[in-house]
Amino acid sequence: MFKNWKLRKKFTAILVGILIVGLSTLAITMGLILKIATENQIASKAQILMETMNSVRDYTNSQIRPELIERSQEEFLPETLPTYSAREIFESLRNNNPEYRDFFYKAATLNPTNLRDRADKFEAEIVERFISDPDLKEVSDFRNISGGQLFFIARPIQIKKESCLECHSTPENAPPSVVERYGTTNGFGWQLNEIVGAQMISVPAHTVVSQSRQLFVVIMAIVSSIIVSIILLVNYLLNQNVIRPLKKISRVAEEVSVGNMEVDFEELGKDEIGNLADAFRRMKLSLAMAMNRLNKR
Known part of the structure; x- marks a missing residue:
């Protein structure tokens, strides 16, 4: 059949074939490049937020807590808790900036004092991965939810300071204000160097993916x-x-x-x-x- 075609038709068919093959190859290549670029862009945003929250935690622990430690013995001051400060600042960021409304931060803990920090099933699996592999320092991936895809970064929460056990070793050693606020059931029995949870930052992927598309x-x-x-x-x-x-x-x-x-x-x-x-x-x-x-x- 091809032999019976006129020369112009043959050349046109050959060029169209080259077009189809070229565009298909380009589409696959561009898709991979943009996918990698998109993931890097989302990961970069999540890492910046993670480092920001870590700075808040460090500042609370080193600057705020020492100033209020005596007062916290008499009354409960959640502002002295690094996890509380990071969570509240992140919530303020979400509420005051519509761009960050779909972003999430959580110190997902297996046995938290404050039940709002309790890890859900998915988060608990991430924590168990850190526990089973102490050398694992970070987990990142995409997570499907009802509203679309989230990119998350998780890092282990490990008890590295004795001061962290003041509120989490036993109810008897905890400040009375903490026991009065949260009771004696949750948030105790922690050990030094134990991995008790995971810091998790979740960033919506749909905006960046849409721009990439x-x-x-x-x-x-x-x-x-x-x-x-x-x-x-x-x-x-x-x-x-x-x-x-x-x-x-x-x-x-x-x-x-x-x-x-x-x-x-x-x-x-x-x-x-x-x-x-x-x-x-x-x-x-x-x-x-x-x-x-x-x-x-």
Whole structure:
């Protein structure tokens, strides 16, 4: 079937095939590149927030807590707790900036004093991974929820300071204000160097993914337009420089074949098409000379 096609149709089919293969390869490559770039962008945002919350925790522990330690023996001051401070500051960020409304921070703990920090099933699995592998320092991945995808970063919460056990060793050793607020059931029995939970930052992926998809569509549209324009240009040049001269040679050859020696082949330059026309011209001349000899006999 392909052999019976005209030259222009063959070239067009070949170029369209190249277009399809090229665009498919480009789409796969661009998809992978944009996917990696998207994940890096989301991860970077999550890491910045994680480091910010860690700074808040460190500041609370080193600056706020020592100033209020005596007062906290008489009344409960949640502001002296690093986890509380980080959570409250993050909630303030979410409430005052619509851009961060879908962002989440949680010190997900297996046995927390404040039950709002209790790890859910998914978070508990992350904590168990840190417990089973003490060398694991960070876990990051995408998590599917009802509203879409979240990218999360989790880091282990490990008890590294004796001061952390003041409120979490036993109810008897805990400040009375803490026991009065939270009771004696939760948040006790922690050990030094024990991994008790995981800091988790969750960042919505849909906005960045949507931007990535829009960029992908724009890039593919631009590249497709360029390739289609090239195909049209090649088709035009092929028609002007190959197809039309060949048609002229074919028409003249047909006239010569039926005995019309008045027609002549045009000068078509020195390329392959021109050489072909010269060959036909010589063939016509040879044919004319042969016919003259026959007529003289």
